[in-house]
Amino acid sequence: MIATRRKILVADDEDAIQRVVARGLGTRAYELLQAKDGREALELACERAPDLIVLDIHMPQKSGWEVLRELRGNFKTRSIPIIMLTNQKAVKDRVNGLELGADDYIGKPFSIEELKARVAGVLRRTQLDLCSNPLTRLPGSPAIEAEVCRRIEAALPFAFLYCDIDHFKPYNDLYGYARGDEVIQETAYILLESLEKTETLGAFVGHIGGDDFVVVTRPDDAPPMAQAITSLFDERRARFFNAEDFQRGYIETKNRQDIAQRFPLLTLSVGIATTQNRSLRHYAKVVEIAAEMKHFLKSDPARRLSRFAFDRRRDS
Structure with missing residues (x-):
């Protein structure tokens, strides 16, 4: 960058x-x-x-x-x-x-x-007080881990929303890092605005880095929060593209093998781990479960809209 x-x-x-x-x-x-x-x-x-x-x-x-x-x-x-x-x-x-x-x-x-x-x-x-990402000013990885561990130690129920922008690398390759930074900043605004739209209290928003974000909130607040985030992202993504790319519904740039390829427009995948059905006692496990749900969403090649998925599994 x-x-x-x-x-x-x-x-x-x-x-x-x-x-x-x-x-x-x-x-x-x-x-x-x-x-x-x-x-x-x-x-x-x-x-x-x-x-x-x-x-x-x-x-x-x-x-x-x-x-x-x-x-x-x-x-x-x-x-x-x-x-x-x-x-x-x-x-x-x-x-x-x-x-x-x-x-x-x-x-x-x-x-x-x-x-x-x-x-x-x-x-x-x-910079030091927030451990913040310089681009979004949101708390970074150390603060995210500390927040989750605080809730675990206090036995507070929580939901961990792991948000990731899909197809961000080809977008960056085509539109450039400056436009990519604008997407990152707007995504941070979307997360914060979603808190206000859903009147969510006591939630935490962090920026792991790159195109990865986290929201930590109460389990009951997670569904409307996830819905607000994905809806807002899809409503605003037109501003990230020129009119021609957005109208045709894809961009074309070279892939990792240096071969021209079509890529879908940007979407958001939100994988969610929650304490409703499982006992989550370790930060690494929380991240692992949310990442699994996120990868599940990304595995659908036909998806063209932002989506979220909850981990519904129960402790055995």
């Missing part, structure tokens, strides 16, 4: 502040996005998915407080780290910002050195 610069959104209506930030962060390491009011900041945050937001409190259209609340309430933006710009003496503003979900603050006036240090520090802490 080609490395890309970190995107930083700077939301401040003062031209002087924008110039200072541009001097401090306008390097090869960062791509700067600029917003002059709160409404524009929200639009850019949703459209461009920045890696970090530097957000002023006092702005036209919407205040920094309003923007912060909306960002933290939106499934697409709630995990983006935010640094608030405040007056050096406004202790109350700093406290309010941290309570509302800001990750750090910088008092005005500030030095370029402090700005660089705080931005680098927040990005570093965010």
Whole structure:
């Protein structure tokens, strides 16, 4: 995967502040996005998915407080780290910002050195704290295993949904890694949005890596959750293809033997392991069962829609 610069959104209506930030962060390491009011900041945050937001409190259209609340309430933006710009003496503003979900603050006036240090520090802490995948910002494999083990140790019933994008490699070969990354990001959004659509509480969403994702939830919530995920993916997959490929229902590219071959459009396979019928006491066993169900779905060469399958077996 080609490395890309970190995107930083700077939301401040003062031209002087924008110039200072541009001097401090306008390097090869960062791509700067600029917003002059709160409404524009929200639009850019949703459209461009920045890696970090530097957000002023006092702005036209919407205040920094309003923007912060909306960002933290939106499934697409709630995990983006935010640094608030405040007056050096406004202790109350700093406290309010941290309570509302800001990750750090910088008092005005500030030095370029402090700005660089705080931005680098927040990005570093965010990466380490979440053990996250840098593309989706979802928790990675260590956090997924820890979540499942926590539920096992607490004797909590759970369902483990193993989600895998079908035919992703030929798609990547034909459309390129940048388009492939967009598919990965949209899939992450679909999983998070499905939580909201089904009003699922206490669920966990993780990104193992590549085109593999995991949802851990209660057994009763798994059927509507799986239905929402597969339906949303099929509804949105048209945006992944050019009109000609989507209309004819397949893509054509070279296979692993370097021979031209037709491949179906992208679909999602969701294999599900649950504690309803079985005693699952080891993380590796949970993954093994869910993977078996996923491979069962992938074994159907005629399938053209996303599907999910539960492990219905019982302990002997």
